[in-house]
Amino acid sequence: MIELENVSKAYDGQEALSNISLRVERGEMAFITGPSGAGKSTLFKLLYLAEKPDNGTITIAGHNAARLNSTSIPLLRRNIGVVFQDFKLLNNKTVYDNIALTLRIRGYVEKDVKERVHSVLKMVSLRHKADNYPLTLSGGEQQRVTIARSIIGEPTVMLADEPTGNLDEENEKEIMKIFKQINTKGTTVLIATHNRALFENTARRVFFLDGGKLKGEEQ
Numbered sequence: 420m421i422e423l424e425n426v427s428k429a430y431d432g433q434e435a436l437s438n439i440s441l442r443v444e445r446g447e448m449a450f451i452t453g454p455s456g457a458g459k460s461t462l463f464k465l466l467y468l469a470e471k472p473d474n475g476t477i478t479i480a481g482h483n484a485a486r487l488n489s490t491s492i493p494l495l496r497r498n499i500g501v502v503f504q505d506f507k508l509l510n511n512k513t514v515y516d517n518i519a520l521t522l523r524i525r526g527y528v529e530k531d532v533k534e535r536v537h538s539v540l541k542m543v544s545l546r547h548k549a550d551n552y553p554l555t556l557s558g559g560e561q562q563r564v565t566i567a568r569s570i571i572g573e574p575t576v577m578l579a580d581e582p583t584g585n586l587d588e589e590n591e592k593e594i595m596k597i598f599k600q601i602n603t604k605g606t607t608v609l610i611a612t613h614n615r616a617l618f619e620n621t622a623r624r625v626f627f628l629d630g631g632k633l634k635g636e637e638q
């Protein structure tokens with residue numbers, strides 16, 4: 420579950436988010452849309468604890484984000500998978516090693532790492548690319564690696580900020596299919612996008628942001 424209550428955030432005295440309250444239920448898949456500069460990415464930065472709100476409370480994956488101390492932030496982050504528009508993969512590591520990293524940091528034995536990396540690679544249809552380096556893959560494939568990396572730790576919440584921003588329509592559809600699958604398995608999914616095609620005819624809830632203000636919900 421994700422909940423914001425009266426959340427505001429300003430940069431240099433300019434409000435990027437103004438008194439936002441919204442709630443995404445556990446297991447829901449929902450969207451945030453609005454024009455460029457509306458505050459979508461700022462909202463996501465607050466949710467994955469890269470920034471702190473000036474006012475208001477944020478609950479995510481069962482924790483009050485504002486009350487967290489520096490030792491519990493990494494623990495909460497384990498429950499949040501993030502996907503960005505630019506893939507942020509390590510280009511000097513193979514697809515396999517990019518995805519395995521999270522589990523290795525957590526001290527998993529290599530046998531378990533292997534099993535899980537193969538399982539998520541299968542989910543994104545990239546088992547045959549395990550030994551490739553990211554820059555030898557297409558944009559759509561790189562984004563699928565990012566998604567595999569973000570789900571390997573089995574997060575309860577998945578945040579995707581313009582996940583299809585650099586992709587063509589066919590790859591866009593493929594990526595959305597994967598998010599739907601992730602959601603079907605029980606993960607709460609929140610996607611920020613300026614692209615209406617991602618949520619039109621999905622019957623999912625859509626929060627509309629403009630100028631840092633929530634202008635309501637569509638659908």
Ligand SMILES: Nc1ncnc2c1ncn2[C@@H]1O[C@H](COP(=O)(O)OP(=O)(O)O)[C@@H](O)[C@H]1O
Nearest residue numbers: 430431435453454455456457458459460461462
């Ligand atoms: N780190 C920052 N420093 C100063 N201003 C920022 C920063 N991040 C975002 N902003 C401003 O906040 C507003 C919202 O930006 P953003 O959240 O990136 O919008 P969106 O993702 O909807 O395009 C914009 O006016 C942007 O210039």
Ligand SMILES: [Mg+2]
Nearest residue numbers: 459460461581
């Ligand atoms: Mg943005």
